[in-house]
Every structure is written in structure tokens, then in C-alpha cells.
Amino acid sequence: MSTALLEVxxxxxxxxxxxxxxAAASAELAxxxxxxxxxxxxxxxxxxxxxxxxxxxxxxxxxxxxxELEPMKGEHAKVLxxxxxxAFERVHGAIxxxxxxxxxxxxxxxxxxxxPVLRKSDRGDFEQFCSELEKRLATTYVKRMLADPDxxxxxxxxxxxxxxxxxxxxxFTEAPATExxxxxxxxxVLAAARRLEVPCRQARLLAQAALxxxxxxxxxxxxxxxxKKRVAGELDExxxxxxxxxxxDPRAPTAEEQAELDASxxxxx
Numbered sequence: 001m002s003t004a005l006l007e008v009x010x011x012x013x014x015x016x017x018x019x020x021x022x023a024a025a026s027a028e029l030a031x032x033x034x035x036x037x038x039x040x041x042x043x044x045x046x047x048x049x050x051x052x053x054x055x056x057x058x059x060x061x062x063x064x065x066x067x068e069l070e071p072m073k074g075e076h077a078k079v080l081x082x083x084x085x086x087a088f089e090r091v092h093g094a095i096x097x098x099x100x101x102x103x104x105x106x107x108x109x110x111x112x113x114x115x116p117v118l119r120k121s122d123r124g125d126f127e128q129f130c131s132e133l134e135k136r137l138a139t140t141y142v143k144r145m146l147a148d149p150d151x152x153x154x155x156x157x158x159x160x161x162x163x164x165x166x167x168x169x170x171x172f173t174e175a176p177a178t179e180x181x182x183x184x185x186x187x188x189v190l191a192a193a194r195r196l197e198v199p200c201r202q203a204r205l206l207a208q209a210a211l212x213x214x215x216x217x218x219x220x221x222x223x224x225x226x227x228k229k230r231v232a233g234e235l236d237e238x239x240x241x242x243x244x245x246x247x248x249d250p251r252a253p254t255a256e257e258q259a260e261l262d263a264s265x266x267x268x269x
Contacts (some may be wrong), residue, residue, distance in 0.1 A: 005068050008193040012060050013076055013197045015053055018203060020086075021044045025207055028214075030083050045203035047209070052199040056192050060227070061167055061261040065177035073171055080168040081126055085118055087161035088133075105145045108261055109136055125192060130165050139260045215222040 026042045029035055040146050061080075064073055118129055136142055137158075145151055146158070177185060 004068070005071065005189065008189055009060070009069055009072055011193045011196055011200065012063070012189060013072075013079060014201050015056075016060065017079065018052060018200055019046070019049050022049060022203060022207060025211060029210065032214075035210075035213060037216060040211060041206045041210040045206040048199040048206075049203045050194045051194075058167070058193060059188060060169060063164070063185050064171060065174055066182045066185050066189075067176055068186075070176075077123065077168060077171045079120075080164070080171060082119060082163065084126075084130070084164040084168055085115060087116075087157060087164045090152060090157040091131060091161050095158050098151045098153050104153070105142065108139070108142055108145075109133065126168075130168075134165075140256075141254070141261060142178070197252060 022042060022045050026039070026046060029042055060076060063069055064076060092106065092110070095109075099105060099261055113129070118126065121129070137146075146154060197224050
């Protein structure tokens with residue numbers, strides 16, 4: 001039962017990743033002209049997996065309390081770690097959409113984050129990142145900016161990110177299930193896996209067929225226009241170095257707020 005349960009849990013966790021990968025593939029195909037059949041195949045694949053996963057919710061996290069699934073905790077924690085960082089990237093995107101790529105709020109929250117390193121970091125380093133991020137979210141400047149109506153779009157992805165951090169932490173803090181609690185969880189995992197097996201296999205084959213033509217497209221940058229080169233020190237027409245200076249940004253941190261942000265820093269992540 002122990003080995004079988006590990007294999008079934010693998011399918012459960014895989015279905016979650018498959019759903020995300022299908023969404024990414026669908027977004028990539030949507031950018032391409034034509035490929036109507038391929039887009040339809042991906043849509044069907046998404047529908048199959050979504051229908052099979054209906055009602056699963058947080059089962060993968062709850063199921064990890066079953067003693068036999070203890071070996072899966074580290075692996076699934078990495079998946080949840082990725083979910084936190086995906087949510088963080090959505091927060092970043094919402095800030096850019098609301099305040100532009102130079103919004104001071106971006107610097108206030110990103111503090112030299114190295115995303116590829118974080119995706120591979122161990123539990124201790126990732127907890128340090130989460131704790132530091134939470135400290136910065138609690139600073140006067142960040143709270144002031146997030147209360148600005150212009151940044152209202154950040155609220156939902158920020159809530160998702162906080163929830164994702166809580167889910168990641170729960171992997172390590174939830175007490176193991178008693179035998180009385182574990183048995184229904186085992187049955188729930190087995191029932192979910194039975195629903196997922198065929199739809200996941202079909203979705204994977206449909207995705208392979210849908211993405212096959214992308215190999216024929218020009219992905220080597222040949223059609224990109226070269227950037228205009230500029231001689232060092234050359235100014236655009238009708239510009240003047242003094243007249244073009246930006247006025248002080250009222251949304252930048254005050255000296256006191258910047259000091260608070262600096263104090264929230266720990267070691268670089």
C-alpha cells in the first residue's frame with residue numbers, strides 16, 4: 001500500500017503541474033496566428049484536466065499528513081515554493097501595470113531577489129526570503145503605497161501570494177495524521193487518482209500534438225528589428241539635460257520610510 005500510495009500521490013501532484021503547463025502552452029499558442037486546430041486541442045486538454053481535478057482543492061497538502069507520504073514532503077514543498085514565486089511574479093506584474101516599470105514600490109519589495117536561485121533554494125533560505133518579504137510588506141512606505149487606489153490591482157495577487165506562503169509553510173508545521181484521520185485521506189487520494197489517470201494521459205498527448213508545429217516557427221530572433229545605436233554622450237533632438245530632469249516623485253519613499261526598508265534587510269537572498 002505504501003509504494004502504491006506514493007505512486008498515486010505522484011499522479012495527483014503531476015496533475016497540478018500539468019494544469020499550469022497547459023495554461024502556459026495555451027498562452028503561447030494564443031500569440032501565434034492560425035493554428036486553429038492546435039489551439040482547440042490545447043483547450044480540450046485543459047478542459048479534461050480541469051474536469052478531472054474538480055474538487056481536489058488542497059488534497060495534495062492535506063494528504064502529506066499521511067505517514068506513508070512523508071518522503072514526498074520535500075518534493076511537494078518545492079512545487080509549492082514555485083507557486084509562491086509564481087504568485088510573487090504576478091504581484092510584480094500588477095505593480096508594473098499600476099505604477100510603471102520604474103515604480104519605487106518594485107525596488108521596495110524586490111531587494112536584489114534572484115529568482116532562479118530562490119526556485120532551487122533550501123527550506124531555510126526560502127523561509128528567510130518569505131520572512132524578509134513579509135517585513136517589507138509591513139513597512140510604512142509599502143503599506144502607504146498599497147493603500148493608494150492606483151495600486152488596487154495589486155491586492156488580489158498579493159493575497160494569493162500570502163496564501164501560497166502559508167500553504168508552503170503548512171507542509172512543515174502540520175502534525176502527522178492519526179490512523180483514524182489517515183484512512184479517509186488515503187481513500188480520497190486513490191479516488192482522485194482514478195479520476196485523473198486517463199484525462200492526464202489524453203491531455204499530455206493532445207499537448208504534444210498541439211505544440212509540434214512550433215518547431216517550424218522562427219524562434220531565433222531573425223525578424224526582430226535591431227535597436228537604434230547611439231553614440232556616447234549624444235542627445236535626442238530637442239532635449240536638454242537640465243530641462244529633462246524628472247521632478248521629485250511623491251510616491252518615492254521618504255527618508256524615514258527608506259530607513260525602515262533598509263532596516264528590514266537581512267542577508268541577500
